[in-house]
Amino acid sequence: MKKVVIIGGMAAGCKTAARLRRLEPDTEIVIVEKLPFVSFGTCGMPFFASGEVESFDDLMSTAWGTVRTPEFFHNAKNVKVLTETTCTKIVPEHNFVEIVDKFGKKSILSYDFLVVATGSKPIEPPFIYPQSERISFFHSPTDAKKFRHLAEQGKISNATIIGGGFVGCELAEAVTSLWGIDLTLIEKENCLLSRSFDPEISNVLNSLFQSNGINVLVNTIVNQIEQKNDTLIVHTSKGNIETDYVFLTLGVKPNVELAEKSGITLGACGGIYVDETLRTNFENLFAAGDCIEINNLVTHKKDVFALGSLANRQGRVVADNISGLESTFKGAVGSISLKVFDTIFASTCISTSCCYKDSISFSFACASFYDRPHYYPEAKVLFAKALYEKESGRLLGLQMCGKGEVTRYVDIFTVLLERGATYKDLLDVEHCYTPSHSSPLNPLNYLGGIIENQERFGITPVSSVEFEKYRKEWNIMDLRKENEIKEMPLDCEFIHIDYDNWRSEIQKLDLSSRILCVCQKGPRSLEIAISLKHLGAKKVGYLAGGLQILNSAL
Known part of the structure; x- marks a missing residue:
């Protein structure tokens, strides 16, 4: 009987197991997960922290309400799940791994195929901070539970988030909207979400936070955190901030220590190096999810995208190849979105800062328009910025925000990016039109026309x-x-x-x-x-x- 061991029981690992079981009903599948939980919705943690999602079990449940426990995987899918179990060593030359359970018991699992889906881990701050129950990352369920417990007890009246990326921005609304906690959000770059959005769009997010009572500090360096009793003092380049709680949300990086010490090749971006079949440098060893680096289909360089949407797709590819089907994952462009105070922000691929970093000669078009005819009562204003390569006209990226239709246009733009389209292709995008939800010309048509006019004249x-x-x-x-x-x-x-x-x-x-x-x-x-x-x-x-x-x- 074929044996498959999967290290990591979140998106990529569980998707691999589920797909493989459909393809091979008799294969022995074992998932090893160090946390007490498996297959939970990490992206839903801000909503649990805020109280919008009442029970943590909701983040682990199926659409029909069953919680994805190890028993569920065993009974419904015939997949063995070992929670609170750590893989301490991979021996790829002899096809086995060493594991330790929560009681310290060591054992060995042999395999025919191994899947490394160890995900990502938080980036450690470059400054000094004390070990405290009032300081945490926001990466695991225990982080969300710890904060919510203190908030429910009324022990937090103000908080500080260090890091204005996606996690920090989503968490900002969660902290303030339901708990009424005074909040300061600190970002060292000149704008929030600086990898994905240029200041034209990011400034909208900044204004949105400020109008909802959140103090935003950009271009601000944190030098140190110290604690005096239950009060934390955050020392920054713009002065000191006293606060009851600090979240460290400085981003994530691939969790690859286990892979590295096992002889699995890493790439230039720090992730596990895989080919298009998601194989590593060992024929029967695959990797998927946040721990790998993949091709950026626009820059044609390796990149790391910590996105659950990609991890699920990669899990399917891994299962196909283990089963002997020919399946590939050619790369991605990094499409993301978030919703803050009823406003949607979405982007795909590179921003201006990335163009400068990669020495790409580019130009841009910015636009403000309605998502449907201006006369329609529910018409909403959208902002957009598109980047394109100056000489060839090749599309490079799109950023949009607004309270109306946003993500569907970014999704379409993503497909165009993957095909190497130019701005002229935006003029040919066909869409469903009726005044209740769209205009005769959609935002992508407008952007194509704007760029064409800029270049022609x-x-x-x-x-x-x-x-x-x-x-x-x-x-x-x-x-x-x-x-x-x-x-x-x-x-x-x-x-x-x-x-x-x-x-x-x-x-x-x-x-x-x-x-x-x-x-x-x-x-x-x-x-x-x-x-x-x-x-x-x-x-x-x-x-x-x-x-x-x-x-x-x-």
Whole structure:
């Protein structure tokens, strides 16, 4: 009988086991998991910490309400699950692993195939901090349970989150929305979620947090944490913060110590190196999930994506190949989303900072538009920023946010990225149209048209974060109506020319000067910028996405 041992009982490991059981009803499958839990929804932990999800068992349950315990896996799937059991050694040359259970009992498991799905682990802070029940990561169920226990006892009136990535941002809403805890969120980079979002979109998130009472500190370095009785003092580059609880959410990295000391090859990014079949350097040894590095289908370099969506797909590929089916995982682009205070933020692949890091020559388009016709009562404003390679036009990444339809357009863009599409392909995206949920042209069509116009007519797009510099050096032409200007004033000198009457007022402009057109959302200013080019203007730009993005006004 074939024997398969899986180290790690979360997304990738459990998916491998479930798929393999469907393919091979007689294979012996054993999952080794060091935690007391198996197959729980890690992404749901913020909702458990906040109290929105009442029981932790809900994060381990099936859609029909059965909790995924070791007994469930045994009875329903004939898979043996060893919880609170640690794999201490892999001996790939002789096809066995050594394990230790919670009582210290050691034993050996032999295998025909081994799957390493050890996941990720929190990045340790570079600063000194004490061991305290009031300081924790937010990576395992015990972290969520510890915080919730103290919150339920009323022992936390204020808290601090160090790290403004996805976990930190999702946790921020959870901490404040139900427990009413005063919160400070600290991020060392110049914006939140800096790997996935540029400041134009991240600033919206910052404003959202601030308007909901969360104190956000960006460009802030934490130097040390000390404790005096039940009070923690966080020493930062912008002063000291006294707090009752600190979450350390500085990101995660592949958990590969076991693999490394067993002779399994690691890659340049620190993850386990696998081929497209997810095999390691040993023929019968596979790896999947957060512990591996894979191909980035846009940069064509190795990358690490700690995403449950990818881990589940990888588990299926591993099971197929163990069963003799030809299955591959060619790579990913890293699509993510989160919802904060009823606003959805989503992105796929690389941001501006990544382009600079990889020396990619790029340009961008920013846009502000409705997710359905403006006249429809439920129309919502969306913000978007698309990046593309300057010379080839190849798409590089998309960032969007809004209270309406967001993720479906990022999902479509992801497919285009994987196919090596250019911005011209955005013009050909077909969608379902009815005024109740979409416009005749979808956001991707708009972005394709914007980029095509920028490139064809040589129009300079100016982002909201660049506006401060441009307004000092260029002549600003405001094309809005008087009531729009009153509702959202422009805090600088400008020439007002109403878009509806611009042809009769063009004499106000010096076409030999540098002209920056602005409007509420961007389309009017881009159109007039093109017209000014036709009239002989030498240097024309427009505020990409309009004043709505500049003011983070969803």
